[in-house]
Amino acid sequence: MRVVLSCEVPVERFAVFAEMAWFESRPELGWLCRTARGDGDRISSDAVRAALPGVSEAGAANVIQWCTTLGLCDAGGALTCLGEDVAETDEAPVPEQGVYGFWLAQHPVLGRRLLEVQRLASRRDARFEDVEPLEVGPDCAVVFRSVLNPKQRFVVRDLPTNNGHTAVVRLAANASCRLRWTLDFETEQNAWQLDGSIDAQTITHDAEHEDLDLWSLAAAWGTGPLASMGRWDPHKRRLGVAFGGLGDDEQDRFIKTVELPRVEIPGKGGYDDVTLEDVPIGPATAIDAQRWAMARFDRRLLAAPRYRSRDAIRELFVALTQGTALAAHAPILPSHERCIGGDLYARQPEVFWNLAAPVDLAPCPPTREMLAEARFDASTGGEG
């Protein structure tokens, strides 16, 4: 089962005074953070002097203070996630203040994510009446990556002001952004990506994934948008459907593509016009199972015409039902008489002779039991 969810992500653009930090190459800090890992995950004076020999004791204290300011360690020197990041990448956040143009996308999957930030020059002025308060800003201390230049990473450290009122000037976004989220239930993988453009430049975004239990999600959908199409069996991860209306292919592959007007992912938003591909299906009832089995049986006889002994017929029936969603209902192979009875001769004389001739002309006629109807045990595949 697989589904590709997609939706337009609203992007707003505004200018705001902020303290940003761009990640730049700082091998010395990377070296220091790695040394700190081996020193109890703390940036201590000893760690500084071991990593950067030649720095005085007073200097080491200042280095620690600086690392704290950058957020690489806490006030006690303990390495933070950012510090770990620096240890891995040799890139450290270099802070700066100014007015920036933010392209901010908001979506449950993304959060309030900055897609792109541009430094704005002071000469691009705006009228005072354009200034409005910022209601919700981007998440601080979260590392964002530019969707126009994926090598560029940055964090919003603060939105400093001397008066406690953060102000923004709204700008035309000039951006389009779409979220495409692929859920592959079989592999239990999911991945989402953004595409679109910002200021006429194409968005480049490496796929990300969410921590999501897809089968629980399927179960939730089973009682929701899928309920009208059958009954979802969370254990068998299959949708029980009525036989009527199933196409030959759906009957044979036991999967079905489902169109849903809208689905919800708890905490991750709702998606319209969803196509749920390859939904596992099975018969809703034993009658459906019997009809489904016979339909497949008949089609096989017709598709591969040849003389078949009663043994071969029984094997074929077992093959078409056992190991499939039909087996649980143990469909019955009709007796030889019923198989060739009715108007079969009139409708499909070749099939009729393919079944009748091997029995009638057999040197050793099959036993009565062999010719009688048979139900096969779903668990063993043997006759029940």
Place this chain on the structure above:
Amino acid sequence: MKVLFFHATAGHPRVTPALMGQASKTLRPFRQFIRQAIHTAKERQFRYQLPWAPVRDVVTLRLERLYTTITVPRTPPGMLLADWPRNAHADLSNRAFVVNRSIPVEVELATATPRGLLVSTTPPLVAGDQLVWCGIQGTVTQEDPPQAPHTITDCDGQALVLVGPPQLDGEHRWSLCVDGRFTGDSVYVDGEEVEVEIVTAHEGPKRVFDAAGRAFSVAGMLVRTEEDLPADGSLRGDDGLPYRWVREGARDRGRPGYWVQLLPPADAGIDELVDPRVAFCEGDVREVWSQPKHDKSKTFRVRRVDAERYQLLLDELPPLGSKLHLPVDLRNLYLQQRALQQLAEAPLPHHQGLLRLCEDPEHVRWPAVSPVSLEDDEWRSLTDPTRSGTSEQREFVSKALGSPDFAFLEGPPGSGKTTAICELVQQLVESGQRVLLCASTHVAIDNVLERLLDTESPIDAVRIGRLERVDDNVQRMHLDARVAALVAAWRRLPGMPARGDEALVEMAERTVIMAANLTCGTTMGIVSHPLFRGRDGGVEVWERPITTMPHWDVLIVDEASKTLVQELMVPALMAKRWIVVGDVRQLPPFSDRADIVANLRDLVGEDDQPIFPREHQRAVLLLFRMMRRDVTQPGMRWLLVEPPGVLHWIERELAAEPEPGLSVVRVVPRGDRRSSGPVARVTIEELRRGTPEALLVAAADWVLVSEDVLAAVSERLPSHLLLTKDIAASPQWLAESDALLLRQGWWLARAGNLRTSYRDERSRGDEVSTLEQSQGCEIDWLSRHDLAQELAWRLTRIHELRHSRNDRDRERLRRDLERLRPCAADIGESLAEIEDIGLPSILEVLQEGIGAERSKRRSALTVGFRTGCSTEFAARFESLSYQHRMHPEISAFSRTVIYEGEALKDANTIAERDVTIGWDFGRFRGRRAWLHVPGREAGGVNEDEVKAIETVVCELIEWARSKGRPRRNVPGHWEVACLSFYAKQEQAISRMLAQLTGDQRSTRFVVRDAPVEIVCGTVDRFQGREADLVLLSMRNTRRVGFLDSPNRLNVAVTRARQQLVVVGNADYFGGCRISELEQLVRQSPRVHPPQRVPRRRSR
């Protein structure tokens, strides 16, 4: 998004529009001034040009010590109450009182000895104190000092040979130099085992001498010599210690290049205050050119500078015979422009305090200052409360620590500003703050840094600037030195990933900056800091801010009296708080007259278009000069031959402001008779035809003829016209045999005397009494002067005289300035910008303002912080009223005349120092004396004064030879400063000193076999420095010149610690009508030149 910058910075969103408008209006003139300066600099390209000569092969030798310096304990002499009664009980629970100093003391120890009662107190007693204790009053005397160590042996009993006399290292230790390498922990001193400390770093010698007696100057244990190598064997330093030398490599192998000697300019004016060679050697000169315009192939990189010899190490040798040109430093101007741009357009929240300076003083709300009170044991440098001035210094530090924005410290010379700064820095770094320390001179910076490095405060310092300008004792803190040390340490680190040299250096540089909590550099040199360097790569990117973060918590600006507002802004934008230290009574910022002249020559408006073209300037100059009463006497009529553009502007000027009674006629080509003003026009044709209009020419006071029509009308012009230009010198205008020239020459020779003779006040020649002399005088003056020069010197003089009691000169200069301003163009704003922005310091602006009437809006930058917000200013301001430098007789003059008794009171430390140091030099009747030399200045030099100075210096050297070293820790020699107000006189003194001492440097001279170091310089360069003996050459004998600036005079007479000798013509200055100078003569005992001591060249 200017509005968002201001929104974040404003104290309340509602005030954002007002703040934006105020910042823009207040800073606009500053930005216009810088725009003008940049425009001029681009046009001008270079500042000075100088001749040069190649320096012969230079070899660098590194000195290595052949001795070890150790220190051993010394018991300091105690204090005795000699007349303590034998049977009196010494009760330690009683407090004692020092009567003469009015301070209580606690007696901690009292031991009866045969010589009296030995006492130890807190605070300590000094000899001569009158102590009352346990009901007994007695005089305190000092015990005899302990004997110096005599016999030193190591632990194995091996004798250690002393290679010099034991020296005091503070009160409690002896410093000993022992022959060879010593590594032990203890020695036996006169039989007693004592612990040893080995001194690894200390001041090296200034000169060394080889076995043949030849002297070599030393800088930082390096000898650079153009001569042959020293003779075989060890060298002996002027500190008496042995050294050996190692050759660093031929021709400075480590620094390939060519040393060139800068020569003094042949055409230097006699009144230059600073030798232009100084400009080549100071600051951050990176390149010189061999031609006036920039051309990559004619550019030479400056690798190193030897300021004491005026030598440059260039990467290539310039073409022989060329001149070296010093390019205008546009980088600093661009940085200033960007700083002002950022403050006006894109301020950051931490700039709120700076923006308050732009607000209307009546409406601005300065936050309250909460002084930080410190306990007695929390003070670091200001530990002695009994020292005069300590309470004021502490008060300042408390305010500075508690101020959310500015703090100001005003301190006269020697008042302890440096100590207060040290204390403040220590307090700041101990509370985890980062400090940027700037001053206008390297000396001021290095003084503070050196003292701070001797403390136990957790200071990690980095020094920015050219390495060779940094004092030897703090060079290890230089950014380059620290980076090199880190790189060297990292290369030994096995785990350090292999990285290229460049990457390692970059990493080390960032590490040094990250680790430093004290950054020091000159106000101009600090722009070499990597934080600035990285951001001014593209100066075309105007919107790029100069700073994006408050990199320092506090900026301390020392010597702020020499720092312009716009210079301060560059580092100020990078800090959150600002401490301004200085003295408005000392020298203002150095403003190169040539820069101002260049600015005035090319005045442009906001659109960069000229607003006062050169031809207009010439016209105004002619009007200024030729409308004097001296040259408009009856019978004096003038022929003005000028380019048509100049005549056009004369017409327009006279139209804008007609001169009553002056009849002017202009001869114009045919048909061009329209004149909109009072200038009549006569065509060439009318002259030829002799029409009635032609009679105007015969009757006019001035006849204006353009150069291009002169030849056509010369024979029709009256012959009794005086000339303002030597037209015979330009044969393209008139032939030598032209009728006009012949007739005019004939007439002039017989024209006779002026009705009233006159003396041109700036002419040093004889009186002008005939028409012929008058013509010669005016031609000469007009050929040598231009309007920009005339405006520039008056603007700077008015500024220099702002504290003078002599209003007469100031008013005369103001009147002159009014007459030099054009009527047909408005340059008032440009002149005001130079006067208000290009000359006064930040300290002056904030304390005194520049005059609200000259600004379109009121702010602390116009009316002054002190004037506009006196209460808020007082909460941030402290003044130091005591001085610790000068003998009371030296300080008395400035105290009474300059500071009017408000400052420069003598500290209680002076008397004590005077007792111990052992100064008894000279036959002068006071510590401040006037050596009367009735000499004569010729060509900018007063040789008689030079000779008088030489005699006194010789006497001092003889005295020092017999006296020995001063009884103090540092400096370990007597310091002499020979100062002059003028560069030419300085050069003459320098030549004399070089000959006298044998030291071939230009500004610093070491005397062999006498503990004397002599420096030579101009007063302007000597601010912030001091010497035991100062010899001040006045030079001028018939005019006051620049000596009437009270600020310059104040600096000049406050440099001496022990003795000030003013050398000059006391008779002239006693009646020069400059109040301060007259008082100096009156108040200084007069002495006459001594018999000359025969010159003895130093061996």
